[in-house]
Amino acid sequence: MASVTIDKRQKANGEFSFRCTVRVKKNGVIIHRESRTFSKKELAKTWGKIQKEAVELNSIAKQNKVITIGELLDLYFNDVDLWANTGRTKRYVIQMLRDCPLASVLSNELKSSDLVNHCKMRRAAGAGGATVYHDIAYLRSVMKIALPVFDVTANWKIFEDAVPVLIEMKLVGKSQKRTRRPTEYELERLIEALTERQNKQGSNIPFVDILNFSILTCMRIGEVCAIKWEDLNKEHKTIIVRDRKDPRKKEGNHMIVPLLAGSFELINKQEQTESRIFPYNSKSVTAGFQRVRKSLGITDLRYHDLRREGASRLFEKGYSIEEVAQVTGHRNLNILWQVYTQLFPHKLHDKFST
Structure with a gap:
C-alpha cells in the first residue's frame, strides 16, 4: 500500500513550499519513493493522490497476469468446472469470439471502441441486435x-459505459417477440410428408407421433426425447419431466406434467424397447422436420414453434394461465403469456358455439 506525506517548508524569501512524497513499503522496507515540490498545498495533495493511485494500480497489474481476451476465453474453455455448467448458446458464442479480432485485445485494455467495432462487424455479417x-x-x-478464478486482470467494468452506447447506436437490442404458429393446412401437409418419410425403409423415428406429442404436451424436443417409462403414472395420466429448463435452476427442476388430450394415448402406442419412451436423438428428429418443411416450401417455421402452438391451443380451449403453466413448465407467467401465446382471433367464435 502506498502512503503520501506533505512537508511544509519555508524558503529564504519567507514564502512557503509544499513537498509531496509518495512511498511504497514492503515488509517494512521502502521499495519505491518519489517526490515533488509545489507552491500550493492543494496542488501537492492532488499530485500525491494521482501518483498513489497510479502506483497501486501498477502494483496490482504486476501481481496479476495480463493476457489477451482470446487467451482468457481459452482458460474458460479449458476449465472443466466452468465449461460443464455453460449452456449451449454461451458455448457457441465463446468459441465464436475466440476467432474474432476482439480476441487479440489485452484483457486489461479493452475499450468501448473495441466493443463498438466488434458489434459493427457482427452486424455487417448479418447478425441481429439480440x-x-x-x-x-x-x-x-x-x-x-x-481475476478471482484465473488471477488475470480484465477491464470488465468498461461494459457499464459501453452497453448504453451500444443500445443508443442500435448495435445491440432485445429479440423480437416471435408469434409464428403453423396453420392447419401447414400441419396437414407436414403430417402427410412426415408419414411418408417415416414409412420409408430404414427409418425408425415416428415423426408424426413425436410432432403431435410435442404440440399436445408443449414440451421441448429435448424433453420429449428424454422422458422415461419409469416416470409415467398411468393412473393419473401424468409424467415427470426431469431437469426442465429454467433460468434460475438448471438442475433438479423436475415437474409433474399432465398428459392432456391424446398425448397419453400416443405414449401407449410406443414400444417399450428401452428406458426412454421416445428413444431417439432430438437433433435427428429436428433435422427430419426441417428437411420436410423445406421440401414443402413452408417458411419461417421452427420446431420450437410447436411449443407455442400447444400453449395457444390450451388458452383457446379456455384453460387459465396457471393451468397452462402446469403443462409448459413456466415459472414466470408473464413470459408464458407474452412469448408463448399467439391466439387466432377466429377461434374466439368457438366460445359461442359450445
Missing part, C-alpha cells in the same frame, strides 16, 4: 470472473 447482445453479455461474464 444475437450481438449475447456476444457482449457472455464476454462480460467471462471477464468478470477473470
